[in-house]
Amino acid sequence: MKAVVLLGPPGSGKGTLAERLADKLDLVHLSTGDMLRDEVARGTDLGREAKKYMDGGELVPDQLILDMVGGRLTGPRGVLLDGFPRTRAQAEGLEEYTAVDAGLFLELSRDEVVRRLSSRRVCKECGANYNLLTKPPAEDGRCDRCGGELYQRPDDTVEVIARRYDVYLKDSAPLVEYYEKKGILVRVDGSRSPDDVYTQALSALGNA
Numbered sequence: 001m002k003a004v005v006l007l008g009p010p011g012s013g014k015g016t017l018a019e020r021l022a023d024k025l026d027l028v029h030l031s032t033g034d035m036l037r038d039e040v041a042r043g044t045d046l047g048r049e050a051k052k053y054m055d056g057g058e059l060v061p062d063q064l065i066l067d068m069v070g071g072r073l074t075g076p077r078g079v080l081l082d083g084f085p086r087t088r089a090q091a092e093g094l095e096e097y098t099a100v101d102a103g104l105f106l107e108l109s110r111d112e113v114v115r116r117l118s119s120r121r122v123c124k125e126c127g128a129n130y131n132l133l134t135k136p137p138a139e140d141g142r143c144d145r146c147g148g149e150l151y152q153r154p155d156d157t158v159e160v161i162a163r164r165y166d167v168y169l170k171d172s173a174p175l176v177e178y179y180e181k182k183g184i185l186v187r188v189d190g191s192r193s194p195d196d197v198y199t200q201a202l203s204a205l206g207n208a
């Protein structure tokens, strides 16, 4: 496969699914959110510019995103895209680099998005995701995988979550129809357990 796009609201489990799916399908997992957070942590020009948008839950401008991710889309291996594209302009930009095989839509209600994101914790060291309600770490505040400190993303506060969801509805949700019209959309119920979501996703992609 050349490229699989993961669609769905923030907190629908795209990152968690992407890790397992990329491994199984031998795709490179590309998360624009992770790439941007890395730019912010390293204090690059792009990171400083992107942070202005990220802190408020707004989208980083399309051209910055396409410039950042473009070079990673043309390697010999296929890609699993997590958090990109998020606008129609990005979806069209993506097609200039590679063909898209499937758009996998993780469906989740607004209430569940708010519940999940406000209890999400992330490892500062390795980026692993936890959830205080559904997937707590074994030791309070510490990553099971590497022992790193867990933190709450600055955009996982109730106000910013609400804004991110509105931005999702306005700019990103229309991509569901965009891929549906191309006949490559598959739907997965994101409210299920991570194992169930993974199994559903594999069978929806024809790889069960």
Ligand code: AMP
Pocket: 010, 032, 033, 034, 036, 053, 054, 055, 057, 058, 059, 060, 061, 065, 082, 083, 084, 085, 086, 090, 155, 164
């Ligand atoms: P995420 O980790 O995917 O939830 O992304 C965190 C934040 O990074 C978003 O709220 C946006 O501010 C920014 N971001 C990530 N991916 C994109 C994208 N494809 N287009 C625009 N902004 C993005």
